[in-house]
Amino acid sequence: MxxxxxxxxxxxxxxxxERIRTLGEQISLEMRGLxxxxxxxxxxxMIFTSDLIRQISLPITLIPIKASSYGKERISSGRLDxxxxxxxxxxxxxxxLVDDILDTGLTLTKLxxxxxxxxxxxVRTCVLLRKHxxxxxxxxxxxxxxxNEFVVGYGLDHAGQHRNLPDIRCLEIEEKA
Ligand code: XMP
Numbered sequence: 001m002x003x004x005x006x007x008x009x010x011x012x013x014x015x016x017x018e019r020i021r022t023l024g025e026q027i028s029l030e031m032r033g034l035x036x037x038x039x040x041x042x043x044x045x046m047i048f049t050s051d052l053i054r055q056i057s058l059p060i061t062l063i064p065i066k067a068s069s070y071g072k073e074r075i076s077s078g079r080l081d082x083x084x085x086x087x088x089x090x091x092x093x094x095x096x097l098v099d100d101i102l103d104t105g106l107t108l109t110k111l112x113x114x115x116x117x118x119x120x121x122x123v124r125t126c127v128l129l130r131k132h133x134x135x136x137x138x139x140x141x142x143x144x145x146x147x148n149e150f151v152v153g154y155g156l157d158h159a160g161q162h163r164n165l166p167d168i169r170c171l172e173i174e175e176k177a
Contacts, residue, residue, distance in 0.1 A: 005171070006162070006169045006170075007169065009167045011144060016051075020128075023052065024057075027052075035060060036056070036096045037096070038061070039062075039097050040062070040098050041065055041067050041099040043155070046155055065084065065111065066084045067080055067082055068080070078106065080106055090120045092119065095122065095124065096125070097111055097112065098125075098127075099126075100128055100129065101127060101128065102134045105134060108137075125140050127139045127141070129168070130146070151170055151171065152165065154166065156168065
C-alpha cells in the first residue's frame, strides 16, 4: 500500500502570486498588439491559468486543451493523450500554451507541433515551474526553477489529490508493508 506524505512548502501562495504578477506584465509587454489565445493544459494548468490571465492586460481568448502523460503514476508514460482533441478554433491564432510544470518536455513539445499542424499562427509556452533536470528545455515564460522533486498543490496532483492546496509542496510517498 502507498501513503502520501506532504513535506515542506517549496513555494508559498504569496511568492506564487507575486511571480504571476510579473509574468503577466512581461507577457502583456511582449505580446502587445496581439490577442493571445490562452490555452490552459488541463487539468494541471487550470489554476495557474486562472490567476495568470487576470494579470494580462491584453484582450485574450481562452481555449482549454486536455492532455495527459502521467495517469496515476509519478513517472511520465512517454505517451501524450489529447482527450478532447484539438479545437478547430486554433486556426490563425497566436497561442500561449500554459502548463503547471516542465519535466520531460513531452507535453509542450508534442502540443506545440500539433497546434502548428492544426493551423495556429504562432505558439508560445508558459510554465509555472521548470524542474532542474529540464534546464535545457525551452519555454518562453518560466515562473520558477525547482529541484527534481515530485511536487503537488496549486493545480498539481498525485493520483488526483492535492490540486486545491494553495501552496506548492514536495511529496514523499511511503511504501507500507
Ligand atoms: P512533461 O514531462 O510532459 O510534464 O514535461 C508535464 C506534465 O507532467 C506532470 N508532472 C507532474 N505533476 N508533480 C505533478 O503533480 C510533478 O512533480 C510533476 N512533474 C511532471 C504534469 O501533469 C505536467 O503537466
